[in-house]
Amino acid sequence: MKVLVPVKRVVDYNVKVRVKSDNSGVDIANVKMSMNPFCEIAVEEAVRLKEKGVATEIIAVSAGVAQCQETLRNAMAIGADRAILIETDVELQPLAVAKLLKAVVDKEQPRLVILGKQAIDDDANQTGQMLAALLGWGQATFASKVEIAGDVATVTREMDGGLETISLKLPCIITTDLRLNEPRYATLPNIMKAKKKELANMKPAELGVDVAPRLTTLRVDEPPKRQGGVKVADVAALIEKLKNEAKVI
Amino acid sequence: MANLVIAEHDQGSLKAATLNVISAAVAIGGDVHVLVAGHNAAAAATAASQVVGVSKVLHADGAAHANLLSENAAAQVVANASGYTHILAAATAYGKSVAPRVAALLDKAQISDIIKVIDADTFVRPIYAGNAYATVKSSDSVKVLTVRGTAFAAAAKTGGSATVETVAAVADSGVASFVSAEVTKSERPELTAAKIIVSGGRGLGSGDKYREVLTPLADKLGAALGASRAAVDAGYVPNDYQVGQTGKIVAPDLYIAIGMSGAIQHLAGMKDSKVIVAINKDADAPIFGVADYGLVADLFDAVPELVAKL
Numbered sequence: 001m002k003v004l005v006p007v008k009r010v011v012d013y014n015v016k017v018r019v020k021s022d023n024s025g026v027d028i029a030n031v032k033m034s035m036n037p038f039c040e041i042a043v044e045e046a047v048r049l050k051e052k053g054v055a056t057e058i059i060a061v062s063a064g065v066a067q068c069q070e071t072l073r074n075a076m077a078i079g080a081d082r083a084i085l086i087e088t089d090v091e092l093q094p095l096a097v098a099k100l101l102k103a104v105v106d107k108e109q110p111r112l113v114i115l116g117k118q119a120i121d122d123d124a125n126q127t128g129q130m131l132a133a134l135l136g137w138g139q140a141t142f143a144s145k146v147e148i149a150g151d152v153a154t155v156t157r158e159m160d161g162g163l164e165t166i167s168l169k170l171p172c173i174i175t176t177d178l179r180l181n182e183p184r185y186a187t188l189p190n191i192m193k194a195k196k197k198e199l200a201n202m203k204p205a206e207l208g209v210d211v212a213p214r215l216t217t218l219r220v221d222e223p224p225k226r227q228g229g230v231k232v233a234d235v236a237a238l239i240e241k242l243k244n245e246a247k248v249i
Numbered sequence: 250m251a252n253l254v255i256a257e258h259d260q261g262s263l264k265a266a267t268l269n270v271i272s273a274a275v276a277i278g279g280d281v282h283v284l285v286a287g288h289n290a291a292a293a294a295t296a297a298s299q300v301v302g303v304s305k306v307l308h309a310d311g312a313a314h315a316n317l318l319s320e321n322a323a324a325q326v327v328a329n330a331s332g333y334t335h336i337l338a339a340a341t342a343y344g345k346s347v348a349p350r351v352a353a354l355l356d357k358a359q360i361s362d363i364i365k366v367i368d369a370d371t372f373v374r375p376i377y378a379g380n381a382y383a384t385v386k387s388s389d390s391v392k393v394l395t396v397r398g399t400a401f402a403a404a405a406k407t408g409g410s411a412t413v414e415t416v417a418a419v420a421d422s423g424v425a426s427f428v429s430a431e432v433t434k435s436e437r438p439e440l441t442a443a444k445i446i447v448s449g450g451r452g453l454g455s456g457d458k459y460r461e462v463l464t465p466l467a468d469k470l471g472a473a474l475g476a477s478r479a480a481v482d483a484g485y486v487p488n489d490y491q492v493g494q495t496g497k498i499v500a501p502d503l504y505i506a507i508g509m510s511g512a513i514q515h516l517a518g519m520k521d522s523k524v525i526v527a528i529n530k531d532a533d534a535p536i537f538g539v540a541d542y543g544l545v546a547d548l549f550d551a552v553p554e555l556v557a558k559l
């Protein structure tokens with residue numbers, strides 16, 4: 001069974017981004033970029049499925065600028081077998097990404113697509129669900145446990161009130177939550193091996209997809225800053241403040 | 250203009266988050282209709298009809314909606330979407346699963362997690378873990394939106410008298426089925442609706458300590474319990490306790506952060522709280538940067554003392 005894993009290149013989760021002074025966006029020049037953490041979890045899950053003999057081939061795919069190659073090499077160092085870069089300088093929004101991924105699914109015919117639940121830059125949490133809808137497939141979002149037996153995926157999902165388990169007919173879409181697994185580090189030999197793996201390049205037009213944005217960002221602002229608070233000396237002082245100053249207890 | 254709100258319910262009653270979504274729809278302007286897709290969910294439809302601001306409830310009742318599966322819910326919304334300029338859902342696990350499916354089926358973009366309505370086409374939403382607010386304008390004829398509950402006051406639950414119209418329920422998609430649910434049982438207020446939250450991090454050290462130290466404080470204050478990702482990952486508490494960028498977004502009157510460092514991903518979920526208290530033994534912990542009142546102390550001394558003196 002082929003497994004497709006879409007991975008996104010994002011600002012590293014340790015970076016606290018700054019809003020540009022002209023309010024046109026956030027400043028991402030010269031900041032560290034990494035694979036979206038939820039995508040790492042997706043790659044790891046695919047690799048584990050391969051180690052269990054469930055998956056036979058793992059294809060990583062990323063849409064965006066040329067530097068997404070690094071993200072794809074990283075996915076191959078974790079264990080993806082080959083990669084596809086859909087290269088464009090256009091700002092991609094989730095619906096466009098879902099359409100590009102659908103075109104890749106149509107070509108590659110995977111039985112399973114594992115995505116991150118959310119990209120930590122746009123915090124959209126849309127692409128997997130959109131891809132599932134475009135394909136007419138079932139979806140299991142926020143997965144914390146995945147089991148595949150024959151033609152059925154049984155997935156435990158992190159919900160607002162606890163956990164839910166559903167079963168899906170393959171082919172299907174899974175999006176990863178934090179507790180699904182702990183991604184392995186890419187070892188140096190695997191990083192070297194990844195350099196030799198196949199990385200195909202295509203353009204949105206070759207896939208017949210119109211990626212024009214539907215949404216325009218008019219401006220980006222700093223969120224309101226919290227007033228700097230005070231340190232209190234002891235528990236008694238804290239209670240006094242909460243009762244008489246903040247009046248919240 | 251006409252807004253369709255996708256209700257979230259448990260077949261018998263509406264989830265509180267739906268009331269915040271209705272307020273967002275009212276802010277957009279035009280009629281506000283609510284779709285209740287359920288199974289034996291007449292009580293939920295009636296509840297929706299009583300919410301102030303709602304003029305019509307569409308009630309689709311069928312076995313396909315018995316387990317609130319996203320595939321069927323999205324198909325139902327699409328079947329009833331004609332004529333609406335805005336389709337809204339809560340930014341909850343349910344809403345986040347259903348709304349993007351609807352958007353894609355309609356070939357429309359979705360704007361996630363809106364915190365403000367500027368006009369019918371323009372919305373504000375946080376990006377980068379809330380470190381920036383983007384003002385986004387849509388050129389689509391239909392706007393699919395998810396709504397951050399803490400940013401919109403809840404609509405009044407009763408006082409309205411909308412008509413309830415029955416619509417045909419869709420058939421089951423056949424691609425997904427419900428197996429089981431493991432619901433976290435709690436006598437406490439729901440995290441996203443609580444006035445006071447006592448939240449614990451890795452500093453608690455274990456699930457037993459988390460319960461032993463934090464439960465008496467939460468009991469005293471009538472508070473909900475929350476946690477950092479580290480506390481959830483380490484198994485102190487279930488997943489639904491997680492507050493943050495990728496967990497729950499909360500904004501209570503009082504948030505007490507105990508034994509947590511204040512990572513940006515955590516702050517993203519609680520920095521809109523009215524009053525923040527931090528208890529941490531490390532005076533340099535970033536949590537003190539957002540706390541109104543910081544207490545540098547060992548939590549195992551300070552929290553029991555706090556309970557005793559309250």
Ligand SMILES: Cc1cc2nc3c(=O)[nH]c(=O)nc-3n(C[C@H](O)[C@H](O)[C@H](O)COP(=O)(O)OP(=O)(O)OC[C@H]3O[C@@H](n4cnc5c(N)ncnc54)[C@H](O)[C@@H]3O)c2cc1C
Nearest residue numbers: 450451452477478479493494495496508509510515530548
């Ligand atoms: C993709 C991604 C998504 C994430 N999403 C979230 C999210 O939604 N929510 C979230 O919370 N995190 C999230 N995180 C994790 C986040 O980056 C931090 O790792 C996490 O919040 C740390 O939890 P903590 O503060 O409990 O632990 P730590 O950072 O280890 O802090 C523990 C604190 O306890 C203090 N302490 C220890 N002992 C005591 C004592 N006896 N008395 C007093 N203080 C004590 C220490 O001084 C320290 O400050 C995410 C990370 C990633 C990569």
Ligand SMILES: Nc1ncnc2c1ncn2[C@@H]1O[C@H](COP(=O)(O)O)[C@@H](O)[C@H]1O
Nearest residue numbers: 006007063115116118119124125126127
């Ligand atoms: N440009 C992209 N290229 C490849 N995968 C993507 C891209 N954008 C989003 N995804 C996938 O969709 C997931 C959710 O992203 P989002 O819907 O933007 O929050 C990510 O974790 C990726 O798996």
